[in-house]
Amino acid sequence: MPHFSVPSPMPRFSVPPELAKRPRGRPRKLPGTEAEGNRRQELMRVAARLFRQKGFEAVTTRDIAAAAGMHSGSPFYHFETKGVLLFAIIQAGMQAAIASQEAIVRTAPSSAVNTLRALVRHHYEVLLGPDSDFIPVMLYEGRSLSAEQQAAITELRKTYEAPWVPVLQTLAKEGALSADPDLARLMILGALNWSVQWFNPQGPASLSTLTDQALSLFLRTP
């Protein structure tokens, strides 16, 4: 007699589909079930970190589940598909970045130069600051979204970039910026976004240094 009894597998009959129907999937979120929202946000946090590190396609839903301390099927309780999870991350990241940027623009508009400085500094924070994986995921994994999802994110990007437009136009008029403001915006944001590829938080350059150097590079201050 073996000490451990092997659990005899229940025979699985294939259930006729018409009898198998019953409501499934995520129940509507009840107000007050805070804990569920916490698990959802935890999933987004760990998934964003993995997506940033290895890329959306290279990360499996099992990786994500394990990183969140769940079993393999459980992420699908919170997100219908892996793609919906990616979209939730990117959308939340953009909404947060838009909100914090707006707060900054509202409180620091002494001059066009200083406004640009605040925008650049904030952008670096969003890209490179602690716990900031959502925007890098948008920048480098947005391609994996569906066309409709991409269109929605494009709208958020326009909203995010909107405050940059008048500032760069003003600087061009003042002679501090010597390029077409629209192209300058694309080039400046490109220079900043690329820092995700090489920035080392343990390195010598701080976000303040990067901001100062970027302003020096792009603007001619007399």
Add this chain to the structure above:
Amino acid sequence: MPHFSVPSPMPRFSVPPELAKRPRGRPRKLPGTEAEGNRRQELMRVAARLFRQKGFEAVTTRDIAAAAGMHSGSPFYHFETKGVLLFAIIQAGMQAAIASQEAIVRTAPSSAVNTLRALVRHHYEVLLGPDSDFIPVMLYEGRSLSAEQQAAITELRKTYEAPWVPVLQTLAKEGALSADPDLARLMILGALNWSVQWFNPQGPASLSTLTDQALSLFLRTP
């Protein structure tokens, strides 16, 4: 009697491994078998286009085979693994870019500003010109390489960026560049590399326009 005879499947016996051994895989390339090199390059070309469009992980070896007009197993006659194919693309792209850049630097060194202009223009060509998928694949898919492969590519990148260093140092000394030359290099290359994300060949801006605008943005020419 059915009109079409169903091919009776040959029973497949599992062959004892010690009897199944015989030389397999890519035969050594004989000198003169030009056609084989052509197929290999064609595979690299179509794979690079697909990798750029959809990302390395999202492209299957079957996609690549179909795009090259082959059957699903045939790419593995030319490349041991999908990863080796990616590495071949990136390595070839870097070697070609280093060679063409060197030719440019050798023939146009009238001044530091003009040398930078030639470097920028050449870099745009490599990123956005016709049939130029290899470098964008390096920029955005290099993460899928193994650590050793990445180290090899990093060496090639250093070689590629080497001519930029003295030019930017000279411009800084001349007062035409107002930022640390090393950070400036990272930011300028970032601004250029990001153009892969938004540049539209059918749009209004030509590569010459981009080059002029970039120089105006980064340099203060009196």
Add this chain to the structure above:
DNA sequence: CCTACCGATCGGTAGG
């Protein structure tokens, strides 16, 4: 380079 295949893995799901 084709044919025919395999083991592993993956996103996702039924049912609880």
Add this chain to the structure above:
DNA sequence: CCTACCGATCGGTAGG
């Protein structure tokens, strides 16, 4: 959220 599973697909391979 767990258990137990499935169909599809994927990179890769033996043999020719």
